Amino acid sequence: MSEKFSTDSFTKEIKGLLIDPLIFTFPFNCRCNGECCHYGVYTDLKENQFILSIKEKIFPLMDETQSKEIKDWFEAPEEDEDFESGVAVGTNVINGKCTFLDKDGLCSLQKLAMQEGAYKWKYKPLYCILFPLTIYEGSLTIDDEHIDRLKVCNKQGGVQTTIYEACREELLHFFGEKDFAELEDYREHYLNKIMIGEVNGTKN
Ligand code: SF4
Numbered sequence: 001m002s003e004k005f006s007t008d009s010f011t012k013e014i015k016g017l018l019i020d021p022l023i024f025t026f027p028f029n030c031r032c033n034g035e036c037c038h039y040g041v042y043t044d045l046k047e048n049q050f051i052l053s054i055k056e057k058i059f060p061l062m063d064e065t066q067s068k069e070i071k072d073w074f075e076a077p078e079e080d081e082d083f084e085s086g087v088a089v090g091t092n093v094i095n096g097k098c099t100f101l102d103k104d105g106l107c108s109l110q111k112l113a114m115q116e117g118a119y120k121w122k123y124k125p126l127y128c129i130l131f132p133l134t135i136y137e138g139s140l141t142i143d144d145e146h147i148d149r150l151k152v153c154n155k156q157g158g159v160q161t162t163i164y165e166a167c168r169e170e171l172l173h174f175f176g177e178k179d180f181a182e183l184e185d186y187r188e189h190y191l192n193k194i195m196i197g198e199v200n201g202t203k204n
């Protein structure tokens, strides 16, 4: 997250999170094969324990570039108030990619859900689903620091949409229908404010 991050101008709160209105205007396209997974992800302690509890189902989906030693899968837990349980556990990077990413660029956790015919994000950590959005200091915002350090992410030409449009399905998943409808209303309200020149819709 950029050092200048400030929630001072965030006026809307939904589901206990302040909403960074930049998500409605930030240009974005998502067209690579998961470079964001090369750095691993922070999971909530509950997600970490859930993943470990289904390890026997994950093993067969891993290839020779991944470790089947569960002690290799996660970093040490650390306190972090932006996670539901107050504790974050990072996935380790093995062979230059998240421990759960296979050599074909597919997430073993999502592969498991698909193989079972279950909802595709059943086993996937929340912060994987949300990226390039993230939750930081109690706000739903853009993980601009991670986007910036990735070589391909959002750097390809062609048609761009907004990060909000690119992540609509993910936001609906995260907020649920009622809160997502409130977010849609807030977006409409915010975009109207841009049209009448009350805000400029950019960071500065
Ligand atoms: S979010 Fe960025 S890094 Fe991840 S798949 Fe999309 S373009 Fe690639």
Ligand code: SF4
Pocket: 036, 037, 038, 040, 041, 091, 098, 099, 100, 101, 106, 107, 108, 109, 110, 124, 125, 128
């Ligand atoms: S858990 Fe899956 S989606 Fe998340 S970073 Fe690792 S490989 Fe990518």
